Amino acid sequence: MSLCGAMMKSSVEVNLLLLLVFTLCVKAMRYSPPEKPVLTRCRSPEKETFTCWWEPGSDGGLPTTYALFYRKENSETVYECPDYHTAGENSCFFNKNDTSIWVNYNITVVATNALGSTFSDPVDIDVVYIVKPNHPEKVTVTVMEDKGWPFLRVSWEPPHQADTRSGWITLIYELRVKLEGENEWEMHLAGQQKMFNIFSLRSGGTYLVQVRCKPDHGFWSEWSTTSYIKVPDYFHREKPMWVLITCFCAFIFLILTWLLHMNSQSLKHCILPPVPGPKIKGFDKQLLKNGKCDEIFSALVVPSFPPTAPPNCEDLLVEYLEVYVPEEQELIMEESKDLNDLCLKSGGCTSDNDSGRGSCDSHTLLMDKFREAKEKRKPREQGSGQAGTESQGNQRDWEEEGSSCAHEDMVSPSISSGRVKTWPCVFSPLPQYSSGRLEHKGSLERAKQHCHSDTLFPLGSTSSSLDQQGQHTKETLRPSNWEFGLSNKQPHLLHPHTRPQRQLQAHSDVNISSIGHKRELRGLHSPAPESTEYVEVQRVNEENMVLLQPVDSERGHMEDCSQVPLGEDYSRVNGVDRDNRLLLQREVTQGDRCFCGDRDMNGERTENCYSLSTATMTQKPRVCIHTAMPVQDNMVLGVTGYVDTSTASTLPSY
Amino acid sequence: MSSNTRSVSVEVVCVLLCSTLSGVCLAPLCMNSHSSCHVVSLSDLFDRVIQHSSRMHGVSNDLHAEFEQHFLPSKNQISRVSRNCHTSTIFTPNGKENTQRMAGQELTEVILKLLLAWRDPLWHIHQGMAHHHDFNNFSSNKVLEMSDMVHELRKGVEKVAEKMQMSGIISNSVSSRASPEAPPLADSPEWRLMKVYDLLYCFRRDSNKVQNYLKILKCRIVPEHGC
Numbered sequence: 001m002s003l004c005g006a007m008m009k010s011s012v013e014v015n016l017l018l019l020l021v022f023t024l025c026v027k028a029m030r031y032s033p034p035e036k037p038v039l040t041r042c043r044s045p046e047k048e049t050f051t052c053w054w055e056p057g058s059d060g061g062l063p064t065t066y067a068l069f070y071r072k073e074n075s076e077t078v079y080e081c082p083d084y085h086t087a088g089e090n091s092c093f094f095n096k097n098d099t100s101i102w103v104n105y106n107i108t109v110v111a112t113n114a115l116g117s118t119f120s121d122p123v124d125i126d127v128v129y130i131v132k133p134n135h136p137e138k139v140t141v142t143v144m145e146d147k148g149w150p151f152l153r154v155s156w157e158p159p160h161q162a163d164t165r166s167g168w169i170t171l172i173y174e175l176r177v178k179l180e181g182e183n184e185w186e187m188h189l190a191g192q193q194k195m196f197n198i199f200s201l202r203s204g205g206t207y208l209v210q211v212r213c214k215p216d217h218g219f220w221s222e223w224s225t226t227s228y229i230k231v232p233d234y235f236h237r238e239k240p241m242w243v244l245i246t247c248f249c250a251f252i253f254l255i256l257t258w259l260l261h262m263n264s265q266s267l268k269h270c271i272l273p274p275v276p277g278p279k280i281k282g283f284d285k286q287l288l289k290n291g292k293c294d295e296i297f298s299a300l301v302v303p304s305f306p307p308t309a310p311p312n313c314e315d316l317l318v319e320y321l322e323v324y325v326p327e328e329q330e331l332i333m334e335e336s337k338d339l340n341d342l343c344l345k346s347g348g349c350t351s352d353n354d355s356g357r358g359s360c361d362s363h364t365l366l367m368d369k370f371r372e373a374k375e376k377r378k379p380r381e382q383g384s385g386q387a388g389t390e391s392q393g394n395q396r397d398w399e400e401e402g403s404s405c406a407h408e409d410m411v412s413p414s415i416s417s418g419r420v421k422t423w424p425c426v427f428s429p430l431p432q433y434s435s436g437r438l439e440h441k442g443s444l445e446r447a448k449q450h451c452h453s454d455t456l457f458p459l460g461s462t463s464s465s466l467d468q469q470g471q472h473t474k475e476t477l478r479p480s481n482w483e484f485g486l487s488n489k490q491p492h493l494l495h496p497h498t499r500p501q502r503q504l505q506a507h508s509d510v511n512i513s514s515i516g517h518k519r520e521l522r523g524l525h526s527p528a529p530e531s532t533e534y535v536e537v538q539r540v541n542e543e544n545m546v547l548l549q550p551v552d553s554e555r556g557h558m559e560d561c562s563q564v565p566l567g568e569d570y571s572r573v574n575g576v577d578r579d580n581r582l583l584l585q586r587e588v589t590q591g592d593r594c595f596c597g598d599r600d601m602n603g604e605r606t607e608n609c610y611s612l613s614t615a616t617m618t619q620k621p622r623v624c625i626h627t628a629m630p631v632q633d634n635m636v637l638g639v640t641g642y643v644d645t646s647t648a649s650t651l652p653s654y
Numbered sequence: 655m656s657s658n659t660r661s662v663s664v665e666v667v668c669v670l671l672c673s674t675l676s677g678v679c680l681a682p683l684c685m686n687s688h689s690s691c692h693v694v695s696l697s698d699l700f701d702r703v704i705q706h707s708s709r710m711h712g713v714s715n716d717l718h719a720e721f722e723q724h725f726l727p728s729k730n731q732i733s734r735v736s737r738n739c740h741t742s743t744i745f746t747p748n749g750k751e752n753t754q755r756m757a758g759q760e761l762t763e764v765i766l767k768l769l770l771a772w773r774d775p776l777w778h779i780h781q782g783m784a785h786h787h788d789f790n791n792f793s794s795n796k797v798l799e800m801s802d803m804v805h806e807l808r809k810g811v812e813k814v815a816e817k818m819q820m821s822g823i824i825s826n827s828v829s830s831r832a833s834p835e836a837p838p839l840a841d842s843p844e845w846r847l848m849k850v851y852d853l854l855y856c857f858r859r860d861s862n863k864v865q866n867y868l869k870i871l872k873c874r875i876v877p878e879h880g881c
Contacts, residue, residue, distance in 0.1 A: 048750055074738060100748045102859050128862055167873030167881050168750045192880055
C-alpha cells in the first residue's frame with residue numbers, strides 16, 4: 001500500500017518535470033536566429049548602377065534586420081550597401097559612385113535578429129554581365145502607303161537611362177506584332193535601328209505592337225507598352241483588279257460554252273457514240289425485247305429467199321418464150337425488170353407472174369433476138385411479097401412471138417402441167433395483141449376478129465373490114481392500123497413488130513392487089529401488110545411443145561380460146577430454127593384447139609409447117625400437122641424469123 | 655638576228671610584268687592624294703575594328719562558359735577572391751565617366767596595351783591545352799582562334815591610331831612597347847587548370863573592355879552611325 005502511494009507520488013513528479021521541460025522547450029523554439037537570406041538577383045539598367053534583391057528567410061519570430069555587404073575584387077575591404085530603400089524592400093541599390101565596371105563584386109546578405117545573424121551565400125557578380133535595360137520608350141506606329149499598299153512604320157526610342165549615344169552601351173531591339181484577337185505574335189528583330197516597317201497588313205484590322213531591347217551581352221528588357229493601330233480599309237483599291245479578273249473569266253466561260261454548243265453533236269458522237277442498230281431486214285427489235293427467239297428468227301425467214309435452187313439460166317430461159325423487143329420497148333423492160341426484182345425478192349408479191357426473169361439476163365437475149373428478127377424481116381420486106389400467107393405467117397410469127405409474153409390472164413396459174421413462165425405484168429396488155437389475130441381473108445377475117453379490136457383498131461374499122469373479104473385495102477389497112485394502133489396505143493407493150501410492120505407498110509399498097517382471096521393470100525405474103533397476130537402461149541406440153549392458142553378477139557376473153565374460128569391461123573409454132581427464129585405453122589382449125597409448137601431455143605432445125613399449112617389450107621384440115629417437114633432450102637426465112645411467104649409459095653402445092 | 659630580237663622581246667615582256675607586279679607591290683597603302691585609290695574612312699575603320707573586337711569577345715565568352723561547364727561544375731569550388739589578372743596593372747577606366755574623361759590617345763594606348771598583353775598568354779594556353787589531354791580539341795582551337803584575333807585586332811587598332819594621328823586627332827604616336835607579361839603556367843595540373851580558367855576569365859573581361867573602349871572612341875571621333 002505504501003509502495004503504491006510512493007509510486008504514485010513519483011510518477012506525478014515525473015509528469016510535472018516533463019511538463020516543465022516541455023514548456024521550456026516550447027518557449028525556446030519560438031525565437032530563433034533568422035534564416036539564411038537568399039540573394040535572388042542583381043540587375044543593372046544602364047551599366048552604371050545596379051541593384052540587388054534578396055529573399056529573406058524566416059525571421060525566427062524575432063525582428064530581423066538584413067544587411068548587405070560586399071567586397072570588391074582584390075580588396076579585402078567590406079562595404080555595406082549604401083542604399084536599402086531606393087530599390088524597395090530587401091534590395092540594395094548601388095549608385096554610380098559605388099559601381100565599378102569590370103570589377104568583381106562579392107555580395108553577401110546578413111540577416112540578424114536577437115538570437116543571431118545568418119549570412120547568405122555570397123554571390124559574385126560583374127556589372128557588365130547583369131545589364132538589363134528598361135523597355136524602349138516612345139513607341140510610335142503609323143500607317144504609311146507604298147504604291148497604294150499600306151504598311152506600318154514603328155519607331156521608338158531607347159530607354160532614357162541607357163547611354164547609347166556615347167557608345168557606352170549598345171542596344172539591339174526586337175518588336176512583335178499581332179492582330180487584335182489573335183494569340184500568336186509576329187516577332188521581328190530590328191537590330192540596332194530604331195525604326196521598323198511591317199507589310200502585308202489586313203485591311204481594316206487593328207494591330208498591337210510592342211518593342212523591347214537588349215544590350216549586346218545582357219538580358220532582354222521588358223516589353224514596352226502596347227501600341228494599337230488600326231489599318232484603314234483598302235479593299236476598294238483591289239476591286240478593279242478583281243473586276244477585271246471576273247470579267248475575263250466570264251468571257252472565257254462564254255467562249256467555252258459557245259464552242260461546246262457548236263460542237264455538241266461531234267462531242268456527243270465522241271463521248272457517247274451512237275449504238276448501231278440492227279440492220280437486218282425484217283428484224284424486229286420489239287421481238288428481241290420480248291425475248292422470243294422463235295418469233296425473231298421466223299420473222300427473218302423469207303419464203304422465197306434464199307432461193308432453194310440456184311437460178312439456172314437455162315432453166316429460166318427454157319420457160320420463157322423469147323420475144324423480140326423493139327427498141328421502144330426497152331424502156332418498158334427496164335421498168336419491168338425492177339418490178340421483177342421486187343416481186344422476186346419479196347416473195348409476197350401478189351403478182352401471179354411468177355415469171356422472174358431471174359438472174360438470167362434474158363433481157364439481153366431478147367434484144368439479141370430482136371435484132372435478129374429485124375434482120376430477118378428486112379429481107380422479107382424487100383421480097384416480092386407474097387403477103388398472103390407469108391405475111392400471115394409473118395404475122396403469125398409475130399403473133400406467136402408476141403404472144404410469148406402471155407400475161408396472167410391468158411396463162412392462168414392453174415395450168416400446172418407446165419411451168420409457163422410468162423413475161424411480167426408489163427406485158428399484160430399484150431394479150432390484147434396476142435389475142436388479136438391477124439386474119440386473112442375469110443379465115444383471116446375471122447381470125448382477125450380475134451384480134452382485139454379495141455386496141456388494135458382504134459379506128460374501129462377492123463371488124464367491118466374483117467368480115468369483108470376482098471377488101472384487101474382494109475386488110476391492108478388493118479395491119480397498118482394495127483401498126484398504128486400498136487404503136488400508138490400501147491407503146492409500152494411488147495411490140496416486136498412495129499418496125500417490120502412499118503416497113504411492111506410500105507409494101508402494103510403494092511401488095512394490096514395481090515391480096516384477095518384466100519388463095520391470093522400468097523400475094524399477100526409479099527411484104528404487104530402483114531397483119532399481126534399475137535398468140536398466147538397457153539402452155540408447154542410434155543413434149544416441150546409450146547402450145548399456142550389463138551386469141552378470140554370477139555370474146556375478149558382469152559382464157560378459153562376454145563372456139564377457134566374457122567380459118568387459118570398461125571397459132572402454132574412449128575419450131576425454132578437454127579437462128580432462134582420461131583417457125584409458125586399455119587393451120588386451119590375449126591372449133592378445135594390445136595396446139596402445136598415446137599420450141600427450141602437452140603436453133604435446132606425444125607421443119608417448117610408453113611408449107612404444110614398451105615397445103616392444108618385448101619383442104620381445110622383440122623388436124624394439126626405435127627409432122628415435121630424438112631426445111632427446104634428455098635424456104636428462106638426472113639430475118640425476122642418469119643417464114644418467107646415468097647419462098648413458101650414456091651412450094652408445090654399439095 | 656632573229657634570236658636577238660627574241661631575247662629582246664622576252665626581256666621587254668619580263669620588264670613589263672615586273673613593273674606591273676612591282677606597281678602592285680609598291681603601293682600597299684593608298685595616300686590621300688591619290689584619287690584613284692580607294693581610301694578607307696576612319697569611320698569604316700572603326701566599324702571594322704569594333705566588329706572584330708565584338709567577335710573576339712563573343713568567342714572568349716563562349717570559351718569561358720564552356721570551360722566552366724566542363725571542368726568546374728561547382729561554381730564556388732574554388733574561391734576566386736584572389737584572382738589577379740596580370741593585366742590589372744594596366745590602368746583601365748572602370749566607369750563611363752572615367753572612360754569619357756580619358757583622352758583618345760590614352761584610351762587607344764590602353765587598348766593596345768591590353769591587346770598586346772594577351773598575345774603571349776593565349777599562345778601559352780593553347781600550347782598547354784594541346785599537349786595535355788585533359789583539354790578537348792574544341793577549346794584548344796578556340797584558344798588559337800582567339801590568339802589570332804587578338805593579333806589582328808591589335809594590328810587594326812594600330813592602324814586606327816595611325817589614321818587618327820594622321821587626321822590630327824592624336825597628337826603623339828601611340829606606343830605600346832611596355833606590356834606586362836603573363837606569368838608562366840604552373841607545372842601541376844591543378845594549378846594549370848586554375849590558371850587557364852583564370853586566364854580565360856581575365857581575357858573575357860579584357861576583350862569586353864577593348865570593345866567598349868573602341869565604341870567610346872568611335873562615338874567620340876566619328877559619331878555618324880550607330881551612336
